[in-house]
Amino acid sequence: MNLYCDCGKELRVSDQYAGRRVRCPSCQSVLDVPETEIAIAEAIVTSRPSRQYCHEVDYEIVGDDMQMVIVELDPAETVIAEAGAMTYMEEGIHFETKMGDGSEPEQGFFGKVLSAGKRAVTGESIFMTHFTHQGQGKSHVAFAAPYPGKIIPIDLASIAGNDLLCQKDAFLCAAHGTKVTIAFNKKIGAGLFGGEGFILQKLVGDGMAFIHAGGTVIERELNNETLRVDTGCLVAFEPHIQYDIERAGNLKSMFFGGEGLFLATLRGTGRVWLQSLPFSRLAGRVLMNAGSGGKGEGSILGSLGGLIDGDNF
Structure with missing residues (x-):
């Protein structure tokens, strides 16, 4: 049955x-x-x-490397977003901070606390901002990510099962009715060394959702294929894709190849989204060069090498 x-x-x-x-x-x-x-x-x-279905919203993505998504709302339509993601909103739109995504309106207090706890596990705020058009005609609200990159529009209705797995901090905003929850990586190796940890973000619904990635983004369609990628470059993938990790070649390649000790392995049929500049890589470069008077790239001696080759004179 x-x-x-x-x-x-x-x-x-x-x-x-x-x-x-x-x-x-x-x-x-x-x-x-x-x-x-x-x-x-x-x-x-x-x-x-x-179950509650997602609101139908129109959108436009503007910009190149510092993109912004402009969501068009009809009266009574709502879009949910991460706290602090809003850039501007037009007249008629009112916002309210709530605990949870609002996908389960009949959910009790303890259910909301549990949902908020799941978001806290991913490092996100337990609150989400709900933007509702309470005026007449059409109105717009815009959202942007906190670092350079691309905004990826995802029609969850086009995905089998209506859910998407993505990195922990990828979610930006979505049509009301979208459930933002978590999924556990069942592979121990992928959880420890896969770059995303044991916990992934899971988006469930049948409307539009928008995720953010660093640098340039490409979408790959796998047809019973295997794809190996840098562990930090994986943004999102459809749930029927098998996600695991494997060693990055022999010992010499692992330690001196510059690609890390492990690679993420994706197998199966479905779509995969990759980013060229993970935020962790960008932040690492900034921290590595913070407070340094010289460049230091490629030098075993670091700042001492900068003194020797004259960078600090």
Whole structure:
């Protein structure tokens, strides 16, 4: 028999579970399995339409290396965003800071606290800002990321399962109804050495979501292929892609090749988004050269090398 969870997940349940309870593998909600065929039909009818669908928003992305997304809202439409991401908003738009993304309006207080706790685990703020158009006609609100890069528009409805896995700090904004949660990396090696840790951000919905990446962004379509990338260059991937890590060649290549000890390995069929300049790499370069009077690149002696070759004179 088939059951439909409020999160939109379809579950195939064996008849031996009739009259018992099962847990949804997607959102961990507990579902009652009906005992009769009539009850099964009623459960399908009542469960399928119950989840809240995302608002339909129009958008425009402007800029080149310092991009901004301008979201167009009709009356009563809402867009959610990370705290501090807003650049400007036009007349008629009001904002409110809430605990959670608002994708589950009937969620109780403890449910909201749990959702906020999941966001805190990823290093993000437990609060999100909701921008709602309360006026007439159309109005606009714009969002930008805190460092140079590209904004990637993702239509979650075009992805099988309506969910996307991305790096922890990639989310920028999305249509109201999008669920921003977490996913655990089940591969121990990928969690320890994959660059993204054990926790990934997971976006669930059927509307537009916008994520941010550093430098230039490319989208690759894998067709039962394997792709090896630098662990920091992975931005997002569809959930049916297998994500793991492997050694970056032999010992000499690992220690002196400049590519790190491990590479991320992506296998399967689906889309993958990559970035050319991870923020961690940019920040590392800035910190490495902060307070240095000379360049120091390529010098084993660092600042002492700068003194020898005359950079500080």
